[in-house]
Amino acid sequence: MKSKSAWVCLCVVFIGVAGCSSDATSGGKGTEQFTTWGEEFVEDGIPAGDGTSGFVDGWSLKYAKFLVNFHAIRVADADGNVVAELDKPRFVDNVKPGVKELITFPGLDAKAYTQVSYEIKPAVADEEIVGDSDPDDLKMMVKEGYSVYFEGTATKKKVTKTFHWGFKTQTSYKDCHSAEENGISTEGVVVTNNQTDTSQLTTHGDHLYYDSLQSGDNAKPTLIRFNEKAAADDGPKGDGDGDVTVQEMCQENIDPEIYNTSGLPGATIGDFVISLARTIGHFRHEGECTIKRIDPVPKSVTNPCDEYP
Numbered sequence: 001m002k003s004k005s006a007w008v009c010l011c012v013v014f015i016g017v018a019g020c021s022s023d024a025t026s027g028g029k030g031t032e033q034f035t036t037w038g039e040e041f042v043e044d045g046i047p048a049g050d051g052t053s054g055f056v057d058g059w060s061l062k063y064a065k066f067l068v069n070f071h072a073i074r075v076a077d078a079d080g081n082v083v084a085e086l087d088k089p090r091f092v093d094n095v096k097p098g099v100k101e102l103i104t105f106p107g108l109d110a111k112a113y114t115q116v117s118y119e120i121k122p123a124v125a126d127e128e129i130v131g132d133s134d135p136d137d138l139k140m141m142v143k144e145g146y147s148v149y150f151e152g153t154a155t156k157k158k159v160t161k162t163f164h165w166g167f168k169t170q171t172s173y174k175d176c177h178s179a180e181e182n183g184i185s186t187e188g189v190v191v192t193n194n195q196t197d198t199s200q201l202t203t204h205g206d207h208l209y210y211d212s213l214q215s216g217d218n219a220k221p222t223l224i225r226f227n228e229k230a231a232a233d234d235g236p237k238g239d240g241d242g243d244v245t246v247q248e249m250c251q252e253n254i255d256p257e258i259y260n261t262s263g264l265p266g267a268t269i270g271d272f273v274i275s276l277a278r279t280i281g282h283f284r285h286e287g288e289c290t291i292k293r294i295d296p297v298p299k300s301v302t303n304p305c306d307e308y309p
């Protein structure tokens with residue numbers, strides 16, 4: 001009995017010492033990894049539905065390409081000290097199946113980093129191509145100056161419309177935080193000793209079709225719609241060739257009875273869709289970041305459509 005209690009005593013002392021020395025090395029090191037995924041809407045398509053989980057107006061849609069250029073992924077602590085930063089931009093087609101790794105930052109001090117940010121900006125020639133994204137698509141985006149590009153087919157009964165939309169929007173996503181879970185939303189990320197924490201920069205394929213620029217806090221729920229985009233291709237303003245262009249959407253006046261135009265610069269479906277293209281970037285699935293336009297805009301540009309003559 002005597003010797004057992006001596007052992008217990010020794011163990012307590014040992015743990016106490018280990019705890020002290022661990023504190024002295026500030027909690028060890030860990031890894032923060034960034035990935036991207038387009039979820040089922042981008043990989044498999046968007047069905048007809050009730051407006052929140054599918055198009056409210058009977059359309060369904062399938063993407064052929066969902067191209068995004070991620071820039072300047074940064075991890076910083078509460079004081080703004082940047083501890084990790086993306087070396088060069090990443091080009092990805094999120095129609096390609098699965099979660100894709102963008103960058104892994106090992107050897108970070110294990111602690112909370114409350115300031116996590118990234119940007120979506122135009123493609124550059126020497127960026128890293130993620131997974132089996134097509135190098136020819138990157139070349140096309142560099143040539144056109146696109147930051148994002150969406151291609152696909154929408155269908156309603158016997159009507160089919162294709163679209164090939166490239167946008168030059170430059171957008172920063174700052175102060176990213178996770179979606180609320182059990183009433184708690186985490187600002188940024190928490191790196192823990194010897195562990196890899198993963199932050200998915202999720203791209204949402206349904207946001208382009210929202211009928212409000214701001215989701216939530218609205219008198220009515222935000223729904224996804226395609227009728228008005230399809231109508232832009234129809235005559236007399238559209239050319240009726242079955243392909244809905246950005247220019248055609250920029251000729252189609254928006255109906256404030258259907259769309260919540262609050263905060264919208266411009267008056268067309270095109271202005272609306274271009275503005276919504278900035279909202280595809282998310283954080284850890286449904287988490288959000290503060291979205292800011294960072295385009296160097298010429299004085300001649302008033303409405304988003306002015307850049308797509």
Ligand SMILES: [Ca+2]
Binds near residue numbers: 245
């Ligand atoms: Ca057309």
